[in-house]
Every structure is written in structure tokens, then in C-alpha cells.
Amino acid sequence: MIDFHCKCGTRVFFRNTQCLTCQRLLGFDSVGFYMLSLRAAANDHRVLHDEDSGKEFRYCGNYDDYNACNWLLPAASPERFCISCRLNKTVPDLDRGINVERWIRLESAKRHTLYSILRLGLALTPANDRHIKLEFAFLEDGRTNAEYADTFVATGHGSGLITINLAEADASYREKVREQLGESYRTLLGHFRHEIGHYYYELLVASTDWRAPFETLFGNPDEDYNSALKQHYNTVADDWAPDYISAYAQSHPLEDWAETWAHYLHMIDTLETAGQFDVMQLKGESAEGRGVLNKPFAELVDTWLELSVKLNALNRSMGMRDAYPFVITDPVYAKLDFIHRVVGASVAA
Structure with missing residues (x-):
């Protein structure tokens, strides 16, 4: 997550709708990845003016109705809701x-x-x-x-x-x-x-050339799903085999993919946050957002492992459970690397 700041310099956060220092309204621009500092137009409070770009925006309809969303649309958009x-x-x-x-x-x-x-x-x-x-x-x-x-x-x-x-x-x-x-x-x-x-497995892997290497790492996705889950819940345990990132990942190849995908997003997002807040930096330029796709995967994992140790130590100092109570074994590393390559190929295409 990006370290956002209001136009006045105050640090603000992804969920904020107003800066408590200067009272400007805040909204997230999902195109530019900015938290914009806005002023309501004098003649229409629903129209929000960005002083820097001169562009006009409005909040998603779910902000107007329930104060449930701070994402923005162009003021002239025919859509009522954000993306x-x-x-x-x-x-x-x-x-x-x-x-x-x-x-x-x-x-x-x-x-x-x-x-x-x-x-x-x-x-x-x-x-x-x-x-x-x-x-x-x-x-x-x-x-x-x-x-x-x-x-x-x-x-x-x-x-x-x-x-x-x-x-x-x-x-x-x-x-x-x-x-x-x-x-x-x-x-x-x-x-x-x-x-x-699961959604991105269907889009990026299921009917593509990635299907064969997927089977090598995760297993046959056509394995009977309901039977596999029934067996898993009948034998659920607190521990799991070293080939998997979690106990649930053992239940079926598609669940193994989804669990590993979730951990890939945990890793990428938290590494960006750590870099933005000067907790720990990846080496070189473009180490955030899609720039991580150009980084050697081994470097990402090495940095993540060091960061997760620090996160766990901090949580223990507060008397809380470990923030990342998982182990990236060699088989799990191979699966994460596969996802990294699938995502990188899709974005490049």
C-alpha cells in the first residue's frame, strides 16, 4: 500500500475521506493510484475539484448513500458507481x-x-x-x-x-x-x-499453456472437488505437509493454487507497504506496484522472509499472534514463483 499524503502534507490513509488538518476532502483515484485532495465546487457540492490537475471528480454512489466507499469517478462519468x-x-x-x-x-x-x-x-x-x-x-x-x-x-x-x-x-x-x-x-x-x-486461475491458467506446468506443481485440477473437500474437513488438523502453504491448501489442487495466490498478494502488498514507510526496501528502482514483476523472484522472497521475521517479532512484543505464521518451503517457493511468472506474462501481454 502506498504511503499517501494530503496536499497540505499530512499523512492520510487508503480509507480516509477527509484530511483532519486542512479539512480537504479525500478520494482514491484508481487510475492514477493517488489519494486526491479535493474541494467541493461552490455551485454543486457533489462535484469535487482537484487543484493540481484542474480535473473534476465525484464520489462513488455508495459514498453518497452509505458512506461506504471513497473511490472516485470523473464528474462527467455516466456511471453512478466506481470500478x-x-x-x-x-x-x-x-x-x-x-x-x-x-x-x-x-x-x-x-x-x-x-x-x-x-x-x-x-x-x-x-x-x-x-x-x-x-x-x-x-x-x-x-x-x-x-x-x-x-x-x-x-x-x-x-x-x-x-x-x-x-x-x-x-x-x-x-x-x-x-x-x-x-x-x-x-x-x-x-x-x-x-x-x-480462483478467478485468475480460470482466466490465466485453465485453458492456456500454463495448464501443464500447473499440474506438475499443484496436481490435477479436475480431481473430484466435493469429495476432496469432504475428506479434508473430516481429517482437518493443526499442521500440514511441507509441500503446502497451509492446511487448507492440501484439500485440492485448486485450493492449493488459491491459497498460494493469496500469499503471493500478501507478500507483494506488504513489501510495497514496508518500502513506502521506510521499514525495508527492495534493491534497485521500480520495486513497487507492477515494478515488482521485473525483480528476481529470489530477491522478493529473501526480502519477504526477513520482513516477516520482523513483523512476527513486533507482534510478539505486543502480545499478539504472529502476523505471518507460515513457512515458505522449497515446494511452496516453486509454486509462488510460478504465480509470479504467470502474472508477469499476463501483464506483459
């Missing part, structure tokens, strides 16, 4: 106040995920011959709403549609499930990064 919110196929019943709070948490994690994808240079909804389109559905079941007592909504992905159960926005529920499943890490951001990994 992130336009991907929503289904949102929960927002007449229920608690749903608005939970939905806003989901949207925040989604925007951070899309930031990472766009920062790498990947397209969100590229044209493809199978008509796979990225969409999101945020759904309730009996865990959050008694009206749906007999229903069960699984978080997952299918043909471009990413479904997230609204219950995952509840930190206490998420922690309960983490303990039940023996997971060492469970976050909203992790969910989004994992599920969008």
Missing part, C-alpha cells in the same frame, strides 16, 4: 443497520484486494472467450439472520462470481471458525485474496 462497486451483483439487505456495518467491512477488504490487483497491472474484467466476468455477492444465512434459518451460504467462487458470507464480517464469528478449523490465519482480506485467486 469496485460496479462489480457487486448482490449486497445484503441494507435496511438492517447491522448489515450496513458488516457490508462496509466487506467493501473495505474488497477494495484493498482490487488495489493489489490493479497495482500489479492485471485487468479486473478482461474480455475472454468463456465470458467469465468478475462479480461479488455478499449474502446472509441463518448465522446472521433468523429469516434464513434453514439456509447455508458458503464463501467461494464459481465462474467469476465470488460469494462472501456476511457472517465473515463479524470478528468474533471469524475467530470462532478459525479455532474450530485449526487455522493460524483467517481475515476478510485473506478471504478476498483467496477467492479472487
Whole structure:
């Protein structure tokens, strides 16, 4: 994540909508990757003026309606919603106040995920011959709403549609499930990064020349999925084989890919953040955003391993769990390197 600053020099953050020092409005430009400092036009408060470029913007409609998004559109755009919110196929019943709070948490994690994808240079909804389109559905079941007592909504992905159960926005529920499943890490951001990994497998690997090397590293993606997951949950354990980044990655080759993809995004995004805040720097120029795709992968991993040790030490000093409780073994390294090469080839093309 970039270290953003308001026009007045105050440090601001990705979720901010106003600078507390100079009172300028803040909004994220997903094209230029800037946090813009804006003034409302005198004749129309919805039109936001950027003093530096002279351009005019407006907030996403979900800012106007729910204060749920700070991404910007050009003022003259015919669209009501930003590039992130336009991907929503289904949102929960927002007449229920608690749903608005939970939905806003989901949207925040989604925007951070899309930031990472766009920062790498990947397209969100590229044209493809199978008509796979990225969409999101945020759904309730009996865990959050008694009206749906007999229903069960699984978080997952299918043909471009990413479904997230609204219950995952509840930190206490998420922690309960983490303990039940023996997971060492469970976050909203992790969910989004994992599920969008399934989407990019379909786009970048499934029907391409990358399919054969994928099978060599991850296994046969056509292995019976439901049987594999049933077996996994019947034998779930706190530890996992050294060939995998997590216990869940063992369940099926496609889950192994999605888990490894999520860790690739963890690594790339956190390395950029560390560099932006002068915690740890990658060597050379263009070591942020899509510039990381030009870096030797071994250098990325070496820097990441050193950084993750420091992160864990800092967390322990605060009495918290390790920020990165994982081990990158040689087989995991090979899988991460494969993803690095797939992403690099796609962006270059």
C-alpha cells in the first residue's frame, strides 16, 4: 500500500475521506493510484475539484448513500458507481443497520484486494472467450439472520462470481471458525485474496499453456472437488505437509493454487507497504506496484522472509499472534514463483 499524503502534507490513509488538518476532502483515484485532495465546487457540492490537475471528480454512489466507499469517478462519468462497486451483483439487505456495518467491512477488504490487483497491472474484467466476468455477492444465512434459518451460504467462487458470507464480517464469528478449523490465519482480506485467486486461475491458467506446468506443481485440477473437500474437513488438523502453504491448501489442487495466490498478494502488498514507510526496501528502482514483476523472484522472497521475521517479532512484543505464521518451503517457493511468472506474462501481454 502506498504511503499517501494530503496536499497540505499530512499523512492520510487508503480509507480516509477527509484530511483532519486542512479539512480537504479525500478520494482514491484508481487510475492514477493517488489519494486526491479535493474541494467541493461552490455551485454543486457533489462535484469535487482537484487543484493540481484542474480535473473534476465525484464520489462513488455508495459514498453518497452509505458512506461506504471513497473511490472516485470523473464528474462527467455516466456511471453512478466506481470500478469496485460496479462489480457487486448482490449486497445484503441494507435496511438492517447491522448489515450496513458488516457490508462496509466487506467493501473495505474488497477494495484493498482490487488495489493489489490493479497495482500489479492485471485487468479486473478482461474480455475472454468463456465470458467469465468478475462479480461479488455478499449474502446472509441463518448465522446472521433468523429469516434464513434453514439456509447455508458458503464463501467461494464459481465462474467469476465470488460469494462472501456476511457472517465473515463479524470478528468474533471469524475467530470462532478459525479455532474450530485449526487455522493460524483467517481475515476478510485473506478471504478476498483467496477467492479472487480462483478467478485468475480460470482466466490465466485453465485453458492456456500454463495448464501443464500447473499440474506438475499443484496436481490435477479436475480431481473430484466435493469429495476432496469432504475428506479434508473430516481429517482437518493443526499442521500440514511441507509441500503446502497451509492446511487448507492440501484439500485440492485448486485450493492449493488459491491459497498460494493469496500469499503471493500478501507478500507483494506488504513489501510495497514496508518500502513506502521506510521499514525495508527492495534493491534497485521500480520495486513497487507492477515494478515488482521485473525483480528476481529470489530477491522478493529473501526480502519477504526477513520482513516477516520482523513483523512476527513486533507482534510478539505486543502480545499478539504472529502476523505471518507460515513457512515458505522449497515446494511452496516453486509454486509462488510460478504465480509470479504467470502474472508477469499476463501483464506483459
